[in-house]
Amino acid sequence: MDWADELAASVTGPQVVNxxxxxxxxxxxxxxxxxxxVDVIARALRANxxxxxxxxxxxxxxxxxxxxxxxxDAVEAAMGRPLAHIPDQVADxxxxxxxxxxxxFIDTFAGLGIHPxxxxxxxxxxxxxxxxxxIRLALDGADRVREIYRRVxxxxxxxxxxxxxxxxEQCGKVGTxxxxxxxxxxxxxxxxxxxxAWAKGCGHAGWVSPFGGRxxxxxNLEWAAQWSIFGVTIEPxxxxxxxxxxxxxxxxxxxxxxxxxxxxxxVAYEFLxxxxxxxxxxxxxxxxxxxxxxxxxxxxxxxxxxxxxPNQAIEFDPDGTDAIPRLFDEFDRLAAATAGREVKGELPxxxxxxxxxxxxxxxxxxxxxxAAFRPAFAHLALLVQAPGVAVAERVAAEKRAPLTARxxxxxxxxxxxxxxxxxxxxxxxxxxxVHDTLPEAVVDLDPSGRSYLAALAAAAEREEPAxxxxxxxAIFAVAADLGLVPxxxxxxxxxxxxGRPTGPRAGWLLASLDRAFVIRRLREAAGSAxxxxx
Ligand SMILES: [Zn+2]
Ligand SMILES: [Zn+2]
Numbered sequence: 001m002d003w004a005d006e007l008a009a010s011v012t013g014p015q016v017v018n019x020x021x022x023x024x025x026x027x028x029x030x031x032x033x034x035x036x037x038v039d040v041i042a043r044a045l046r047a048n049x050x051x052x053x054x055x056x057x058x059x060x061x062x063x064x065x066x067x068x069x070x071x072x073d074a075v076e077a078a079m080g081r082p083l084a085h086i087p088d089q090v091a092d093x094x095x096x097x098x099x100x101x102x103x104x105f106i107d108t109f110a111g112l113g114i115h116p117x118x119x120x121x122x123x124x125x126x127x128x129x130x131x132x133x134x135i136r137l138a139l140d141g142a143d144r145v146r147e148i149y150r151r152v153x154x155x156x157x158x159x160x161x162x163x164x165x166x167x168x169e170q171c172g173k174v175g176t177x178x179x180x181x182x183x184x185x186x187x188x189x190x191x192x193x194x195x196x197a198w199a200k201g202c203g204h205a206g207w208v209s210p211f212g213g214r215x216x217x218x219x220n221l222e223w224a225a226q227w228s229i230f231g232v233t234i235e236p237x238x239x240x241x242x243x244x245x246x247x248x249x250x251x252x253x254x255x256x257x258x259x260x261x262x263x264x265x266x267v268a269y270e271f272l273x274x275x276x277x278x279x280x281x282x283x284x285x286x287x288x289x290x291x292x293x294x295x296x297x298x299x300x301x302x303x304x305x306x307x308x309x310p311n312q313a314i315e316f317d318p319d320g321t322d323a324i325p326r327l328f329d330e331f332d333r334l335a336a337a338t339a340g341r342e343v344k345g346e347l348p349x350x351x352x353x354x355x356x357x358x359x360x361x362x363x364x365x366x367x368x369x370x371a372a373f374r375p376a377f378a379h380l381a382l383l384v385q386a387p388g389v390a391v392a393e394r395v396a397a398e399k400r401a402p403l404t405a406r407x408x409x410x411x412x413x414x415x416x417x418x419x420x421x422x423x424x425x426x427x428x429x430x431x432x433x434v435h436d437t438l439p440e441a442v443v444d445l446d447p448s449g450r451s452y453l454a455a456l457a458a459a460a461e462r463e464e465p466a467x468x469x470x471x472x473x474a475i476f477a478v479a480a481d482l483g484l485v486p487x488x489x490x491x492x493x494x495x496x497x498x499g500r501p502t503g504p505r506a507g508w509l510l511a512s513l514d515r516a517f518v519i520r521r522l523r524e525a526a527g528s529a530x531x532x533x534x
Contacts, residue, residue, distance in 0.1 A: 002350045008044035015050055017041050018232040020057030023083055023102035025069040029292040030272035036305040037236045037269055039114045043362045055230055056116040060084040060098035060123045061216045063175030065198050080175035080199025084123035108293045112302055113360040127213035134225035134259060135210050138163045139182045141258045148253045153245045166215040168204055176201030220247055224255040227264055235264045242268035269310035275317040295420040297413045303331045303358035318425045328377035338370035373399045373407050378505060379468050380418045382512035385432050430504050439499030442525045449492035450526045452484055457522035472507025496525035
């Protein structure tokens with residue numbers, strides 16, 4: 001996390017950090033990377049006693065350009081209209097399509113400890129007249145804007161093209177209009193049926209004032225105008241915007257050469273990939289930010305984004321995998337390291353900062369948080385499924401001390417996460433049902449499997465393993481003693497308890513059960529005759 005602290009150390013004077021989003025549909029969990037990074041930057045600045053304002057904007061005058069996201073009856077009318085002018089497709093009380101998707105996303109922020117000082121909606125900013133001076137500069141400097149597009153992005157607009165989109169007075173669309181003249185007070189625009197392939201203009205044309213919310217700047221100019229209007233000094237940008245000649249380069253040049261202001265410091269960041277793909281905002285399947293936030297508690301979700309440096313892509317594929325349990329394990333590992341305990345494996349640079357910035361509150365007692373007892377996620381996942389386990393007592397016994405109020409809270413949060421994970425994302429092997437009686441599947445055990453189970457029962461009686469790690473160690477040691485590959489050992493255990501050949505980590509499975517029951521079952525399975533016990 002050195003990068004945020006280095007950034008905070010490199011600036012002087014009051015800072016305004018900003019992030020914004022076009023609410024074009026269900027917002028994917030990867031879109032939380034921007035808000036989390038801005039929050040981390042704001043925390044680092046404030047820790048350096050720098051006066052900081054944190055803004056979050058919604059670019060809701062952008063045109064609707066994705067047909068697939070509309071109900072069929074809305075397509076004709078809505079394509080090309082500002083997102084803020086399209087009715088909510090879900091009848092749940094939002095003023096517009098844009099409000100719905102932006103609000104559902106923004107509602108996750110507070111739960112993640114992200115508290116912008118101010119939200120702004122571009123559909124509300126334009127009518128105030130705040131953008132008018134920049135619209136005038138852009139139109140007066142249309143020549144220079146066209147030259148910037150040519151030079152920076154190799155995009156050639158016709159000589160009559162002006163950098164403004166009027167909201168058509170007749171059909172209400174903004175994506176279909178083009179302005180070709182500017183007389184210093186009004187623009188001449190046409191709403192063309194064929195300007196873009198994704199929306200059809202109505203053919204209307206006329207002179208109109210572009211001020212006070214009647215027109216919007218194209219995205220690159222609007223972005224640069226936001227920097228001037230709000231005094232933005234730092235703004236992270238996704239990799240897609242930060243490529244050479246991309247959006248950020250264009251907006252930087254427009255800020256400098258048209259609006260005569262130095263652009264904010266950029267912190268370019270990589271995407272979060274789900275299953276190796278960049279999840280697109282517009283698909284919105286299974287990885288919506290608000291769905292993931294329902295399963296992954298806030299500190300682990302912050303950790304997902306805070307652990308890698310901004311320029312590292314994040315691979316996160318929670319569906320049917322152990323990605324969520326692994327996220328918890330890594331969080332717990334860095335917590336333990338921060339508390340000064342010895343941990344396995346290499347530690348990332350600045351791991352204490354990573355842990356600190358993952359905490360919900362910037363004022364948290366980091367040492368106390370790091371030292372708190374946290375039961376492993378996979379262990380809890382088995383405990384909640386094991387018959388007759390009093391989980392809280394069991395966890396206190398493993399801690400060898402009563403749980404503190406904070407630890408009880410952590411446990412409650414994890415139990416809820418475990419249950420949601422088992423319901424929504426867990427692979428089948430993680431869902432277990434321990435059989436009350438000897439499963440039929442033991443008939444398939446061969447003699448080496450049976451002698452293994454007998455030897456494991458003896459070892460368990462002798463060594464009294466009490467934790468998942470201790471059971472795991474015993475499982476491997478007994479297999480090694482008998483010269484068996486671990487696979488044979490694991491299969492024998494799964495068949496004896498779950499009635500199937502595969503399962504979750506066997507040591508943790510056995511640790512979730514009563515030891516006397518485990519030993520009894522191991523002996524029972526070891527003694528069952530081949531072909532019998534049906
Ligand atoms: Zn709604
Ligand atoms: Zn029109």
